[in-house]
Amino acid sequence: MSNLLEIQGLFKNYDNIQALNNVNLSISPGHITGLLGPNGSGKTTLIKIICGLLRPSSGTVLVDGNPIGPKSKALISYLPDKTYLSNNMTILSVIEMFKDFYDDFDDNRAYEMLNSLNIDPRRKLKTLSKGNKEKVQLILVMSRRAKLYILDEPIAGVDPAARDYILRTIISNYDPSASIIISTHLIADIEPVLDEVIFLQNGYIRLYQPVDDIRANTGKSVDEFFREVYRC
């Protein structure tokens, strides 16, 4: 099984609404893929199906050859678009919890990143600003030695300097046999770290291409190209 993620003929309906419409996707190891699309195009639905949080209406999803289940979930490190941590916990206790939960969690890595971003691990989550809370969650997710990282809007509330640090950390730390899927609206910021991008529209894949191919073919950045494709 060479592909880390293999999706075939994926459909998802919510009552009468078709959220995903025949999605086919293969992602090989060592790739950073941007999942882009306007609001309501199906990004989070797709992510939740890959993570096993939603059931598809039809179609297959394989993660490193495994159907969605405990095995696939153990391979995926997922950053949701909403927080799920208890506000009353300290960062230290959350790190202990992650160590308990995940065999592949590397707490040294987490402490190192917290230190670089000047976040005191003794603090309670509720005392942190929105952006710092987001950083902590991203640090937790990136401190696992997972096969597939799925980040849903990872840097939206983070200041530009910390964004740079986070992106640099992602590219210098991730294992070449692992892949990352990043869903975001901040295309210009993450564009240089992406291998390829997926444009979702109304639940189907409109385009799936390497970043440099888009730039070479259109003479535009992916950010500009996105604005043109989805002009309202």
Place this chain on the structure above:
Amino acid sequence: MPWNLNSDSPIFIQIIDHLQNDIVSGFYKPGDKLPSVRELAAEAGVNPNTMQKALSEFELTGLVHSERTSGRFITEDQKLIEELKTSLVQTQIKEFFENMKKLGFTENEILQLVKEHTDK
């Protein structure tokens, strides 16, 4: 030198341009070892696969070469570096003249203006 990648041309081409400048400016000396793909990628803020692709393409010019286990090195062939320098200079001059002509200056006027600029 900071990487300042712009948004419209392919990233791997900009990486090659950047490395060429670093060689011509003497930031990298002949025979120097280049940092690893990962280090360069982190420094430039680009995907390591893109950096890898850029370096492989760049190798085709002979300006860098890789030694199986020890990494990538700048060429020691001074002639190649001189050729690169000449071609970068030509590109810059050509571009400058084209831009000035767009502004409506003739070649003689441009030369005159350049001279006034350097005399200042």
